[in-house]
Amino acid sequence: MKETLLEVTDLVVKYKTDLETVSAVNGISFNLNKGETLGIVGETGAGKTTTALTILKLLPERVGIIENGRILFEGKDLLSLSERDMMKMRGDKISMIFQDPMSSLNPVHTIGAQIAEALKLHNEKNRTKEQLETRVDEVLEMVGIPPSRKGDYPHQFSGGMKQRVVIAIALACEPDLLIADEPTTALDVTIQAQVLMLMRELRDRLQTAMILITHDLGVVAQMCDRVAVMYAGELVETGTLKDIFTGERHHPYTKGLFGSIPKLNGESKSPLSPIEGLMPDPTDLPAGCSFYPRCPHASEQCLLKQSDAILSSTHTVRCRLFGKEA
Amino acid sequence: MYKYILKRLAWMIPIILGVSVIIFLILSLTPGDPGTFILGAGGTQADVDELNHKLGYDLPAWQRYFKYMFGVVRLDFGTSYMTKLPVLDEIVAKVPVSVSVAFLGILTSLLIGIPLGVLSAVKQYSLLDAIPTFLAIFLAAAPSFWVGLMLMVLFSVKLGWLPSQGITSIKGYIMPMLSLGLIYGAQTLRFTRSSMLETIRQDYVRTAKAKGASKQAVIWKHAMQNALLPVITVTGNNFGALLGGAIVTETLYGLPGLGTYIVAGIKSKDIPVVMGGTISLAILFSIVMLLMDLLYAYVDPRIKAKYAGSKG
Ligand SMILES: Nc1ncnc2c1ncn2[C@@H]1O[C@H](COP(=O)(O)OP(=O)(O)OP(=O)(O)O)[C@@H](O)[C@H]1O
Ligand SMILES: [Mg+2]
Numbered sequence: 001m002k003e004t005l006l007e008v009t010d011l012v013v014k015y016k017t018d019l020e021t022v023s024a025v026n027g028i029s030f031n032l033n034k035g036e037t038l039g040i041v042g043e044t045g046a047g048k049t050t051t052a053l054t055i056l057k058l059l060p061e062r063v064g065i066i067e068n069g070r071i072l073f074e075g076k077d078l079l080s081l082s083e084r085d086m087m088k089m090r091g092d093k094i095s096m097i098f099q100d101p102m103s104s105l106n107p108v109h110t111i112g113a114q115i116a117e118a119l120k121l122h123n124e125k126n127r128t129k130e131q132l133e134t135r136v137d138e139v140l141e142m143v144g145i146p147p148s149r150k151g152d153y154p155h156q157f158s159g160g161m162k163q164r165v166v167i168a169i170a171l172a173c174e175p176d177l178l179i180a181d182e183p184t185t186a187l188d189v190t191i192q193a194q195v196l197m198l199m200r201e202l203r204d205r206l207q208t209a210m211i212l213i214t215h216d217l218g219v220v221a222q223m224c225d226r227v228a229v230m231y232a233g234e235l236v237e238t239g240t241l242k243d244i245f246t247g248e249r250h251h252p253y254t255k256g257l258f259g260s261i262p263k264l265n266g267e268s269k270s271p272l273s274p275i276e277g278l279m280p281d282p283t284d285l286p287a288g289c290s291f292y293p294r295c296p297h298a299s300e301q302c303l304l305k306q307s308d309a310i311l312s313s314t315h316t317v318r319c320r321l322f323g324k325e326a
Numbered sequence: 327m328y329k330y331i332l333k334r335l336a337w338m339i340p341i342i343l344g345v346s347v348i349i350f351l352i353l354s355l356t357p358g359d360p361g362t363f364i365l366g367a368g369g370t371q372a373d374v375d376e377l378n379h380k381l382g383y384d385l386p387a388w389q390r391y392f393k394y395m396f397g398v399v400r401l402d403f404g405t406s407y408m409t410k411l412p413v414l415d416e417i418v419a420k421v422p423v424s425v426s427v428a429f430l431g432i433l434t435s436l437l438i439g440i441p442l443g444v445l446s447a448v449k450q451y452s453l454l455d456a457i458p459t460f461l462a463i464f465l466a467a468a469p470s471f472w473v474g475l476m477l478m479v480l481f482s483v484k485l486g487w488l489p490s491q492g493i494t495s496i497k498g499y500i501m502p503m504l505s506l507g508l509i510y511g512a513q514t515l516r517f518t519r520s521s522m523l524e525t526i527r528q529d530y531v532r533t534a535k536a537k538g539a540s541k542q543a544v545i546w547k548h549a550m551q552n553a554l555l556p557v558i559t560v561t562g563n564n565f566g567a568l569l570g571g572a573i574v575t576e577t578l579y580g581l582p583g584l585g586t587y588i589v590a591g592i593k594s595k596d597i598p599v600v601m602g603g604t605i606s607l608a609i610l611f612s613i614v615m616l617l618m619d620l621l622y623a624y625v626d627p628r629i630k631a632k633y634a635g636s637k638g
Contacts, residue, residue: 091538
């Protein structure tokens with residue numbers, strides 16, 4: 001039995017501004033085992049980045065509010081940790097790679113300094129300056145950048161190389177959990193493949209558990225053990241890669257999502273067919289199932305609050321179509 | 327980099343030529359002649375003509391321009407029509423006053439504006455933001471002569487600590503420095519604040535937080551240097567503008583600076599004074615801008631790379 005690393009329960013996150021309240025994450029729960037990779041997929045605005053930022057407690061101050069839920073990391077409740085203890089977690093135990101490598105690096109510091117900073121902040125072993133520099137070289141080599149370039153500034157690197165530097169920073173302290181928020185979306189296709197391969201290699205070598213956020217089901221198929229499908233701040237379906245990609249029974253949203261991408265084995269049966277309609281307004285969500293307005297199987301029951309139907313020990317779907325089988 | 331500096335210095339020649347032509351043209355196109363100004367209402371037309379002839383003002387404008395510029399090349403800026411003193415000597419006496427007043431004023435404005443600007447950005451929505459921001463808006467809206475007068479009322483009249491006029495002692499610099507420091511400090515504060523607010527929302531600041539850096543470290547190590555970039559530009563412009571433009575402050579405190587010198591020259595159509603003053607101002611301004619650009623390159627590696635890469 002695998003050990004649980006991360007346990008998120010009933011998480012509710014809202015963005016509250018003077019003008020409106022955005023319900024970004026609406027009661028999501030999931031687990032992640034050590035060394036496992038979970039993919040979170042969903043349309044733009046589904047709440048993926050919000051979920052990631054919540055785990056690191058990096059939501060925008062004042063605006064981003066965790067209204068409910070519990071996040072256990074190695075048994076510790078992150079939400080009740082002090083900011084000081086949380087700082088020790090960030091970058092050391094839990095790291096994050098952000099959506100856009102172009103803007104993720106500080107333009108006025110050398111990349112070597114930016115990697116070294118992560119090491120210095122978590123220098124429990126009291127390594128000397130030279131040892132830290134050696135480690136910087138090691139990390140750079142690991143991501144395929146010649147250590148001789150550590151004195152260069154971000155603007156001297158291409159997008160793909162910047163993302164490697166970002167990965168180097170995230171992995172410098174060998175975290176137990178890496179959250180990668182669309183790590184390749186901003187890169188062109190060939191570079192995407194390289195960066196993904198690098199991430200997979202490093203993950204396998206370092207035994208890092210990973211949450212991989214993406215729009216791209218192809219990336220999920222390549223990288224993930226389990227998949228969570230997110231819609232309007234809820235996880236509408238969770239399962240193993242197999243459950244999601246090959247199983248017969250799916251949430252209508254998952255079906256729609258898969259209808260709009262090529263099949264796992266590469267043969268594309270139907271042309272891209274994006275799901276009709278738009279995601280509901282997160283400032284004014286419908287009472288019941290939030291997919292109801294776009295769902296081909298909608299009925300009156302969908303106006304009621306939905307609960308998860310458990311299709312197998314690994315596979316759950318939040319849809320009334322499967323309610324009786326729970 | 328050296329190439330860049332040399333190139334910038336070489337650029338000063340066309341700038342000076344351009345400035346001198348424009349000023350000379352304006353002076354020639356405005357009505358009135360120096361003879362009339364000097365002799366006033368009492369002079370006969372014959373006296374005026376004779377004086378103009380003596381000053382070389384009866385020659386066509388283009389000849390006068392070339393004559394004057396040939397002098398400038400030999401560091402001869404002519405003699406003031408009004409005071410009969412060599413313009414160069416007067417400029418040499420006035421430039422240090424203007425430069426020190428501008429420098430002290432700008433320095434004070436930075437010492438006030440940057441820390442308070444950062445503070446109000448970091449403590450956004452709190453009183454520590456509201457109070458400095460309110461004061462800054464108030465000061466920015468207040469006319470500069472009013473600020474100067476109020477200081478004078480306080481320090482010279484009420485407390486008697488500082489002289490109200492002149493710079494016979496070093497104390498004389500304090501009030502001009504404070505007055506300019508407050509006015510420009512208010513502007514620097516607002517600029518630093520908005521720049522900092524924008525910077526702390528940048529992705530790389532979030533990256534730094536995700537590494538486990540503390541809030542303080544994030545502000546000082548990551549945000550500060552980036553947030554100051556636009557502030558440097560504004561400060562450079564202010565400094566340049568103050569060199570010749572602190573006329574209100576110079577007049578109010580009776581400072582023998584370049585600004586009042588040029589204005590007095592314009593009023594009495596003292597062509598050598600206006601020309602000499604403007605040309606030295608153009609030179610000073612160019613030097614300040616160059617220094618600011620170098621500072622900018624020092625702070626921002628992207629800019630430095632651009633300069634190092636520029637050939638010739
Ligand atoms: N700082 C903020 N203030 C207010 N609303 C926000 C803020 N950040 C995000 N939101 C809103 O919260 C919802 C979820 O946003 P989030 O960034 O988590 O989506 P996402 O799934 O990561 O989308 P994408 O795929 O585009 O990155 C969206 O409706 C978004 O507009
Ligand atoms: Mg996102």
